[in-house]
Amino acid sequence: MKKITIMLLLLSCGIFLAVGTAAAATTPISPTSNLLAAGGILDTIYGLGNLQRVDDALDQIWNPATGNATAQAKYAYYSQHFGYIPDLNNPGFADDSFVSLFNVTDNGILTNGPTAALNSGNVNFLWALQPEWGPMWTSLESENSDALDHMVTFLITGGADPTAVGPQRAPTYVIAWEDLPADDPEFDYDYNDLVVEVKVAPVPIPGAILLLGSGLLGLAGIRKKFKR
Ligand SMILES: [Ca+2]
Ligand SMILES: [Ca+2]
Numbered sequence: 560m561k562k563i564t565i566m567l568l569l570l571s572c573g574i575f576l577a578v579g580t581a582a583a584a585t586t587p588i589s590p591t592s593n594l595l596a597a598g599g600i601l602d603t604i605y606g607l608g609n610l611q612r613v614d615d616a617l618d619q620i621w622n623p624a625t626g627n628a629t630a631q632a633k634y635a636y637y638s639q640h641f642g643y644i645p646d647l648n649n650p651g652f653a654d655d656s657f658v659s660l661f662n663v664t665d666n667g668i669l670t671n672g673p674t675a676a677l678n679s680g681n682v683n684f685l686w687a688l689q690p691e692w693g694p695m696w697t698s699l700e701s702e703n704s705d706a707l708d709h710m711v712t713f714l715i716t717g718g719a720d721p722t723a724v725g726p727q728r729a730p731t732y733v734i735a736w737e738d739l740p741a742d743d744p745e746f747d748y749d750y751n752d753l754v755v756e757v758k759v760a761p762v763p764i765p766g767a768i769l770l771l772g773s774g775l776l777g778l779a780g781i782r783k784k785f786k787r
């Protein structure tokens with residue numbers, strides 16, 4: 560039973576965290592950061608035992624999804640605009656625009672942080688952070704001006720109900736951001752500058768609908784044949 564649950568979790572990772580390279584990679588988080596400390600941000604909100612770190616080779620480009628995002632914590636001087644970048648135009652993200660979901664102004668663990676729904680349409684997307692000052696950061700390392708990873712991801716495993724259907728089945732992740740460029744004297748790779756919980760459900764793939772459709776037509780055809 561446990562094996563099945565783990566398989567389901569792995570499958571859901573595979574579905575939503577699409578494009579990655581083969582090599583496993585975990586971006587280092589500062590040991591003095593309060594993100595992963597006992598009694599720190601994630602421990603207080605979720606309990607560290609209920610989170611599973613996602614490989615940073617796999618959290619960069621996200622498959623088409625609908626869902627919602629809620630700010631959970633901010634430890635940064637500047638306010639943070641959070642949103643996403645759908646790959647709407649030519650393939651690749653260089654020609655696409657930031658869609659803002661919300662602006663976070665308060666600091667600390669947010670009990671009533673801003674929340675918003677997202678819908679990427681039928682295209683892949685990046686998560687993105689636009690601090691009040693300085694460059695925009697995305698989940699795709701190669702899109703960032705310092706070519707570094709500015710977002711780390713955790714899958715919420717605790718309390719997940721594998722028998723749930725509908726939106727409850729949607730995997731929920733916590734994404735945590737570093738908002739300063741690597742060459743800034745105050746770059747501290749603490750990944751606590753904004754922490755957001757995101758729930759993502761797949762946008763139905765047209766191919767799958769087509770297949771399902773032709774299957775139903777096929778069934779109808781068979782029924783017709785037998786009726787004759
Ligand atoms: Ca990452
Ligand atoms: Ca594009």
Ligand SMILES: [Ca+2]
Binds near residue numbers: 737747748749751752
């Ligand atoms: Ca920081």
